[in-house]
Amino acid sequence: MTDEKISEADKAIVRALQGEFPLVAEPYKELAAGVGMTEEEFLARAQKLLSEKKIRKMGAVLRHREVGFTANALCAWVVPEARLDEVAKNMSASPAVSHCYDRTTTKDWNYNLYTMIHGKSREECERIAAELAVANNIDERVMLYSKKEWKKTGMKYFCEDS
Amino acid sequence: MEKLNDFDKALLNLLQSNLPLCPRPFGALAEKLHVTESVVLSRVQALKAAGFLRRIGTFFDSANLGYQGTLVALSIEPGAVAAVAEAINRYPGATHNYEREGRYNLWFTLLTRDKRQEDAILGKIRTLPGVKDMLNLKSNKKYKVNVQFRL
Numbered sequence: 001m002t003d004e005k006i007s008e009a010d011k012a013i014v015r016a017l018q019g020e021f022p023l024v025a026e027p028y029k030e031l032a033a034g035v036g037m038t039e040e041e042f043l044a045r046a047q048k049l050l051s052e053k054k055i056r057k058m059g060a061v062l063r064h065r066e067v068g069f070t071a072n073a074l075c076a077w078v079v080p081e082a083r084l085d086e087v088a089k090n091m092s093a094s095p096a097v098s099h100c101y102d103r104t105t106t107k108d109w110n111y112n113l114y115t116m117i118h119g120k121s122r123e124e125c126e127r128i129a130a131e132l133a134v135a136n137n138i139d140e141r142v143m144l145y146s147k148k149e150w151k152k153t154g155m156k157y158f159c160e161d162s
Numbered sequence: 163m164e165k166l167n168d169f170d171k172a173l174l175n176l177l178q179s180n181l182p183l184c185p186r187p188f189g190a191l192a193e194k195l196h197v198t199e200s201v202v203l204s205r206v207q208a209l210k211a212a213g214f215l216r217r218i219g220t221f222f223d224s225a226n227l228g229y230q231g232t233l234v235a236l237s238i239e240p241g242a243v244a245a246v247a248e249a250i251n252r253y254p255g256a257t258h259n260y261e262r263e264g265r266y267n268l269w270f271t272l273l274t275r276d277k278r279q280e281d282a283i284l285g286k287i288r289t290l291p292g293v294k295d296m297l298n299l300k301s302n303k304k305y306k307v308n309v310q311f312r313l
Contacts, residue, residue, distance in 0.1 A: 021220070028185060043184070052226065055220055058183055059181045060217065061215070063213060066213055067214060068311075074260075095312060098308060098309040101301040102301055104301075106297055109266075114233070144264055145263050147261045151257070153257050155222070155254075158227075159254070160254075
């Protein structure tokens with residue numbers, strides 16, 4: 001159902017780009033050679049994926065523990081439906097918030113907004129959450145601290161059938 | 163672990179926000195930092211080897227590539243958490259899987275090609291031994307996905 005949106009050539013670009021990025025002066029020459037394209041064609045297709053927002057960003061993600069952000073908490077909020085959009089946008093503006101999603105609720109789980117908060121300690125995460133609560137006038141939240149990371153990996157797209 | 167110097171911090175701040183999509187991306191960064199391309203390359207390689215970089219390269223928008231995602235919370239008997247976590251980890255679309263404090267003690271994200279595949283996977287996980295309850299928390303709107311740390 002989704003395949004009409006993305007050509008086989010573009011899937012090849014995605015598969016090449018989701019692998020290890022060559023840390024060399026001309027990385028796209030290497031990546032293009034790997035899929036039998038010219039560097040120009042590869043870059044043009046990648047540019048198009050970027051302009052179509054299929055590529056979200058090119059760059060690096062750091063290991064947050066190693067760069068000093070040792071604490072993180074998934075904070076779930078109960079936000080009145082009418083204010084959800086406004087509150088979500090406000091919380092997204094905080095540099096301490098890396099992810100902000102609204103989500104469905106169930107009968108006994110009425111949290112409808114989720115923010116991932118990063119800090120240098122659990123106390124800092126608590127302080128950031130308390131500030132967000134006051135700034136947005138939200139009383140009800142739960143801090144879901146992680147006890148163990150069982151898996152954290154990037155998705156491998158378009159590999160199911162190859 | 164070695165400490166980051168001021169140049170490393172400037173480099174990582176730039177690298178986190180944008181690696182230009184051009185023939186010589188590290189050369190473009192070098193110009194902004196007023197150093198040579200080879201200095202940038204050797205430093206990026208060293209920082210990667212030292213474990214500061216989780217990933218360098220391309221980050222995709224899963225929805226725009228035609229994938230659908232969800233966040234799933236499980237309430238599991240304490241003694242069964244490890245076995246359930248390992249079973250979940252075997253699905254390539256389960257990209258993040260965390261044991262957390264609270265009534266729902268295992269949380270994972272799942273990317274699939276369609277609802278049918280998602281239902282099939284969640285159906286199997288729901289019946290694993292020790293799983294007492296499952297919440298499938300679908301999102302309507304991603305407000306922010308941007309893991310960036312100002313150093």
